[in-house]
Amino acid sequence: xxxxxxxxxxxxxxxxxxxxxxxxxxxxxxxxxxxxxxxxxxxxxxxxxxxxxxxxxxxxxxxxxxxxxxxxxxxxxxxxxxxxxxxxxxxxxxxxxxxxxxxxxxxxxxxxxxxxxxxxxxxxxxxxxxxxxxxxxxxxxxxxxxxxxxxxxxxxxxxxxxxxxxxxx
Amino acid sequence: xxxxxxxxxxxxxxxxxxxxxxxxxxxxxxxxxxxxxxxxxxxxxxxxxxxxxxxxxxxxxxxxxxxxxxxxxxxxxxxxxxxxxxxxxxxxxxxxxxxxxxxxxxxxxxxxxxxxxxxxxxxxxxxxxxxxxxxxxxxxxxxxxxxxxxxxxxxxxxxxxxxxxxxxxxxxxxxxxxxxxxxxxxxxxxxxxxxxxxxxxxxxxxxxxxxxxxxxxxxxxxxxxxxxxxxxxxxxxxxxxxxxxxxxxxxxxxxxxxxxxxxxxxxxxxxxxxxxxxxxxxxxxxxxxxxxxxxxxxxxxxxxxxxxxxxxxxxxxxxxxxxxxxxxxxxxxxxxxxxxxxxxxxxxxxxxxxxxxxxxxxxxxxxxxxxxxxxxxxxxxxxxxxxxxxxxxxxxxxxxxxxxxxxxxxx
Amino acid sequence: xxxxxxxxxxxxxxxxxxxxxxxxxxxxxxxxxxxxxxxxxxxxxxxxxxxxxxxxxxxxxxxxxxxxxxxxxxxxxxxxxxxxxxxxxxxxxxxxxxxx
Numbered sequence: 001x002x003x004x005x006x007x008x009x010x011x012x013x014x015x016x017x018x019x020x021x022x023x024x025x026x027x028x029x030x031x032x033x034x035x036x037x038x039x040x041x042x043x044x045x046x047x048x049x050x051x052x053x054x055x056x057x058x059x060x061x062x063x064x065x066x067x068x069x070x071x072x073x074x075x076x077x078x079x080x081x082x083x084x085x086x087x088x089x090x091x092x093x094x095x096x097x098x099x100x101x102x103x104x105x106x107x108x109x110x111x112x113x114x115x116x117x118x119x120x121x122x123x124x125x126x127x128x129x130x131x132x133x134x135x136x137x138x139x140x141x142x143x144x145x146x147x148x149x150x151x152x153x154x155x156x157x158x159x160x161x162x163x164x165x166x167x168x169x
Numbered sequence: 170x171x172x173x174x175x176x177x178x179x180x181x182x183x184x185x186x187x188x189x190x191x192x193x194x195x196x197x198x199x200x201x202x203x204x205x206x207x208x209x210x211x212x213x214x215x216x217x218x219x220x221x222x223x224x225x226x227x228x229x230x231x232x233x234x235x236x237x238x239x240x241x242x243x244x245x246x247x248x249x250x251x252x253x254x255x256x257x258x259x260x261x262x263x264x265x266x267x268x269x270x271x272x273x274x275x276x277x278x279x280x281x282x283x284x285x286x287x288x289x290x291x292x293x294x295x296x297x298x299x300x301x302x303x304x305x306x307x308x309x310x311x312x313x314x315x316x317x318x319x320x321x322x323x324x325x326x327x328x329x330x331x332x333x334x335x336x337x338x339x340x341x342x343x344x345x346x347x348x349x350x351x352x353x354x355x356x357x358x359x360x361x362x363x364x365x366x367x368x369x370x371x372x373x374x375x376x377x378x379x380x381x382x383x384x385x386x387x388x389x390x391x392x393x394x395x396x397x398x399x400x401x402x403x404x405x406x407x408x409x410x411x412x413x414x415x416x417x418x419x420x421x422x423x424x425x426x427x428x429x430x431x432x433x434x435x436x437x438x439x440x441x442x443x444x445x446x447x448x449x450x451x452x453x454x455x456x457x458x459x460x461x462x463x464x465x466x467x468x469x470x471x472x473x474x475x476x477x478x479x480x481x482x483x484x485x486x487x488x489x490x491x492x493x494x495x496x497x498x499x500x501x502x503x504x505x506x507x508x509x510x511x512x513x514x515x516x517x518x519x520x521x522x523x524x525x526x527x528x529x530x531x532x533x534x535x536x537x538x539x540x541x542x543x544x545x546x547x548x549x550x551x552x553x554x555x556x557x558x559x560x561x562x563x564x565x566x567x568x569x570x571x572x573x574x575x576x577x578x579x580x
Numbered sequence: 581x582x583x584x585x586x587x588x589x590x591x592x593x594x595x596x597x598x599x600x601x602x603x604x605x606x607x608x609x610x611x612x613x614x615x616x617x618x619x620x621x622x623x624x625x626x627x628x629x630x631x632x633x634x635x636x637x638x639x640x641x642x643x644x645x646x647x648x649x650x651x652x653x654x655x656x657x658x659x660x661x662x663x664x665x666x667x668x669x670x671x672x673x674x675x676x677x678x679x680x
Contacts, residue, residue: 008582012590019597019617028609029251029314035613036307038594042620045587049631054639056296058623061646064303066616066653068310068333073657074609075314075326077664082607095603103596110588131293131353137636138643149647156651163658 007048015041028079032070039063053131178282186288187268194267198433199229205537212541223481223489239422244317247419251315256420256427259308263431266301266438269294271356273451273521286522287356294355295347298442299340302397306332308431309399313416324415327548328399328406334555335396335403341563342389345570346446349379359450369456374449380573385566387447389559394439396555398432400536402543403551440532441525448528451521463516466523467504474500587628594621608660608670612653619649 018038025031039062046055138146203218203225210217218225243252273286291297306329313325347353350361358375365373375383396403407415417428444450455462474497481493507516546554598621601614623642630638660670667674 002581005582008586012586015590016593016597019594019601022610022613022617023597023601023604027248028607028613029248029311031605031610031613033251033254035617038617039620042624045590045624046627048582049587049627051627051631051639051642052291052293053296054627054642056293056300057643057646059300060296060303061650062616062620064300064306064336065333066650068306068329069653069657070609070613071307071310071314072326072329073661075310075322077609077661077670079607079609079670082605082610092604096600099596099600099603102599103592106592106595107589110585110592134636134639134643137640141637142640142644145644149644149651152651153647156654160654160658163655164661 004048008045011041011044011048015045026081028074028082029071032067032074035070036063036067039067053134182282182284183288186284190267190288191264194264194434194437195430197437198430199233201433201437201533202232202429203229204533205540208534208537209541212538223484223486223493233426236422236426241422241424244419246317248315248317251311253424255308255312255315256424256431258311259305259431260427260434262301262305262308263434263438266298267434267441269297269355270438270441270445271359271450272525273518274356274359275518275521277518290354290356293353295343295353295358295446298438299336302339302435303336305397305431305435306336308428309416312420312428316416316419318419321416321418324406324418328416331403331406331548331551331555332397332399334552335393335559338389338555338559338563339393339397341560341567342386342393343446344563344567345381345383345386346375348567348570348574349375349381349383355445355450359445359452362449363452367456368458369454370449370452371454373452374447374454376447380577381570383447383566383570385562386570387443389563389566390447391439391443393555393559393563394443395536395539396551398435398439400432400436401540402545405545405548405551436533436536437529440529440536443532444525444528449524450528451525453520453524463513463520464508466516466519467507470500470504470507474498474502474504584628584632588625591621591625591628594618594624606671606673608663608672608675611672612656612660616649616653619645 015038018034018041021034022031022038025034039058043055043058043063046052046058206228207217207225218228221227221231243249268288269291271285271287271290276283276285278284309332310325310329313321313323313328316322316325346358350358352358352361362373362375362378365371365378372378376387395401399407407417417425420428453462477497477500478494479497481490481497484490484493506512507519595618598614598618601617602611605611605614623645626638626642626645628638630636630642663675664670669675
């Protein structure tokens with residue numbers, strides 16, 4: 001059990017606990033906090049894999065901007081506890097089974113396809129993904145999607161303003 | 170046991186460094202509050218704290234004891250988990266950001282191991298600091314919301330909206346420095362300022378040199394950082410005369426102390442960053458050939474110690490007459506010891522941290538000076554300043570810096 | 581070192597948990613958060629494969645996914661605010677008819 005494997009298991013357990021807590025919590029703000037825990041654990045996993053720039057962007061953008069937006073909306077809309085539902089609880093049981101089947105199917109496919117290839121991960125952190133190499137790729141091979149995403153963000157800003165605008169008449 | 174320790178000596182060294190740094194940062198925090206109260210008081214023509222200990226030097230201790238022993242009520246109807254989490258988050262994040270700041274260029278050689286003057290030196294050090302700043306919004310927003318009361322909620326929402334708005338200008342204003350230094354690593358950013366024109370140190374700093382002097386960038390960064398740390402003139406959400414006390418109204422005793430410490434620690438972090446990014450970090454402003462400036466720490470310590478002794482002899486209380494000369498004597502002794510030629514290597518070693526400390530203290534003084542001088546912004550003025558002035562100026566700085574770097578780098 | 585299949589397995593588990601949250605939660609904002617969880621699981625798989633094949637394209641795609649998620653969160657939360665204003669409830673069972 002090397003140190004890397006130990007850290008992987010700790011971070012993986014943390015992310016799974018966060019995801020399960022997202023489902024089980026009754027107040028949306030607690031779900032939001034659990035999702036933030038998942039995102040920080042995933043950023044730790046990215047660091048473990050040597051993808052430091054992606055880890056930093058994950059925390060800055062996902063954890064520091066998108067989730068703040070969620071928390072704001074929950075606070076402003078005064079979202080309360082989840083209401084009691086009249087739906088059948090019995091129908092949830094096959095739902096859980098199907099989700100487990102989905103997970104098992106993906107897991108089995110992955111296990112079968114990567115045992116033959118010696119896809120052992122873990123390069124030296126920093127050697128794979130220096131920011132310079134990432135930015136070279138973005139601005140040479142991927143410059144067209146990059147410009148398109150800037151367009152996309154502009155449209156999203158316009159859309160959000162139009163949607164949240166209150167008529168003053 | 171011994172071979173377990175010797176195999177994992179890096180971890181032991183890092184743990185000791187963490188404890189030491191925590192102790193130093195918390196002590197500096199405490200005396201920063203003393204410094205602020207004294208300086209603001211003298212700017213307002215009154216004396217600050219001067220009863221508790223000579224010159225009020227025991228005031229932070231008294232404040233700390235008060236925070237520990239005060240009653241800590243939990244208001245009714247609060248969301249208990251989030252109410253307890255918010256100050257922990259604020260304090261934890263503020264203290265974590267000190268871990269990536271390098272305090273000097275050379276390592277100390279202790280028992281055969283190189284001990285560097287930082288806890289971590291990741292190649293994306295600056296991005297780590299921004300990530301921690303981005304997460305710091307949660308402490309404020311969650312504190313305001315969980316207090317189940319309208320003043321904290323409004324104060325929390327306003328404060329977190331302000332922090333998010335100025336975070337953009339903060340990160341953009343640093344891009345000019347990154348373009349010139351070609352790295353996110355804080356040590357490398359300082360080292361890129363070490364090649365000044367004519368060998369004069371000051372001309373190598375990012376704010377004066379390079380393809381495009383980063384004056385705009387520095388002003389945008391400093392102003393945005395003051396807004397991030399919720400200090401005057403941007404402290405509307407937590408000012409006493411406005412929203413009672415803003416997002417930390419319902420917090421008392423130790424939890425309030427945690428917010429307080431978090432604010433002052435982020436002040437210290439911002440001062441460190443200003444010094445490192447724009448003012449050359451640990452580089453001396455004098456030309457590198459002037460090695461006699463190595464005696465500057467002694468030249469400052471000895472007169473300071475003599476002045477403290479002289480002030481102590483004439484002090485009013487007997488306790489002050491005893492303690493102050495002792496402190497002054499220690500300072501004089503330190504200064505004299507550094508003049509001894511056998512200990513010259515110590516002198517050479519502390520040059521870096523000495524200059525960095527001087528610059529950090531200068532920025533902290535500017536922070537406190539602004540508190541004593543400026544009135545505060547109204548909330549709509551604050552937001553329009555951040556979005557309509559600071560953000561376009563930061564973007565213009567990035568564009569201009571990129572243009573000049575490209576011009577300079579054409580072969 | 582950690583085999584890539586471990587990372588992809590974790591990504592599959594997180595994705596399945598996201599699907600479960602999507603089905604079982606009744607608050608619109610919680611459902612939206614489960615979508616973010618699914619996107620994060622997919623990001624983890626991308627970075628794992630990028631590391632296994634020693635190419636950076638996976639990480640660039642992760643950056644694009646994060647950008648798209650940010651745009652989607654902005655617009656989606658705008659829509660949620662409108663729903664809350666018009667139906668006065670955040671329960672997704674009350675929003676099942678086009679008629680108010």
